[in-house]
Structures are given as structure tokens and as C-alpha cells.
Amino acid sequence: MRSVWGWLLGITCAVAADWLGDRSGLWWVTALAGGLLGWLLQRAGRAALAGGLAGFLGWLLPLAWQAHHLPIGRAAGVIAGVMGFGTASGWLVLVVTGVFGGLLSLAAAWFGAAVQSMVRQPPA
Numbered sequence: 340m341r342s343v344w345g346w347l348l349g350i351t352c353a354v355a356a357d358w359l360g361d362r363s364g365l366w367w368v369t370a371l372a373g374g375l376l377g378w379l380l381q382r383a384g385r386a387a388l389a390g391g392l393a394g395f396l397g398w399l400l401p402l403a404w405q406a407h408h409l410p411i412g413r414a415a416g417v418i419a420g421v422m423g424f425g426t427a428s429g430w431l432v433l434v435v436t437g438v439f440g441g442l443l444s445l446a447a448a449w450f451g452a453a454v455q456s457m458v459r460q461p462p463a
Contacts, residue, residue, distance in 0.1 A: 346380070346385070346389060349376050349379055349380065349389060349393075350376070350389050350392055350393045350396075352372075353372040353373065353375075353376050353389075353390070353393035353394075353397065353444070354393050354396045354397040354400070355397075356368055356369075356371075356372040356397070357369045357372055357393065357394060357396075357397025357398060357440065357444070358397055358400070358401050360372075361397070361398065361401060362401070369394050369397060369398070369440055369443050369444050369447070370443055370444065370446075370447040371447070372393065372394075372397070372444065372447075373390040373393065373394055373443065373444030373445065373446070373447030373448040373451065374447040374448065374450055374451035374454075375451060376389055376390050376393060376444075376448050376451065377389075377390055377447065377448030377449060377450060377451025377452040377453075377455070378451040378452065378454065378455045379451075380448070380452060381452060381455050381456065381459075382452060383449055383452045383453065383456075386448040386449060386451060386452035387445050387448055387449045387452075389448060390444040390445045390446075390447060390448025390449070390451075391441040391442070391444060391445035391448070392441070393444050393448075394440040394441040394442070394443055394444025394445060395437045395438065395440055395441030395444075396437075397440055397444070398436055398437050398439070398440025398441070399433060399434070399436065399437030399440070402433045402436060402437070403433065406429075406433060412429050413429075414429075415429030415430070415432040415433060416428070416429035418432045419431055419432050
């Protein structure tokens, strides 16, 4: 994927795969989508950026939608209180969850790019 449109299409597909996987209870789909994104983007820097962004959005957007439409704000506030941030910091729990998804996908995308570069140019 060399163009910006291909890059955005890859991120959009990875976000959709993350959402479907999380909805089905298959959290590890995030790592598979990130690894495939890294394989397709081929450059470690671009792959890590795209993978991190896809994982962050793939985990944060469904939670933000639920926080807007369902009463999960109290649960997030309780979790934030247990973590020591205070019960009014429920939004922080949502952001931290997105960061964890982003890190998972970033690591997988980096791995995918590294494997792709090894396959393309095997070590001598």
C-alpha cells in the first residue's frame, strides 16, 4: 500500500476488524489485524503508526459509543476510583483502554513489518 488512500483503507479495515473481534469477545483479533497491517505497509515506522492508530480507534470508538448510548459511565467511574483517580475520572478508563488496544496493535504491526522485510530480503 503506497498511497494515502490505501493507508486509510487499511486503517479503516483494521478498525472494523477490531470492532467485530471485540464485539465477539475475540480481543486478539486486534493483534492479527495489526500484524496484517504491518505486513501490507512494509515499513516499520508507517506500520507502527497505522497499527497504533487502528488499535486505539478500534478499542476506543466502541466504548465511546457505549458511553454515549448506554449507562456505563458509572462503571467506568467506579473502576477509576479503584485505580485511585477519583470517581469523576471515568473518561480516563476509556482512554487507557484505547491506549492498551493501540499498544497491542502497534506491537503486532511492527512484528508484521519485520517479518515481511525478512521474507522480502532474507539475511545473508
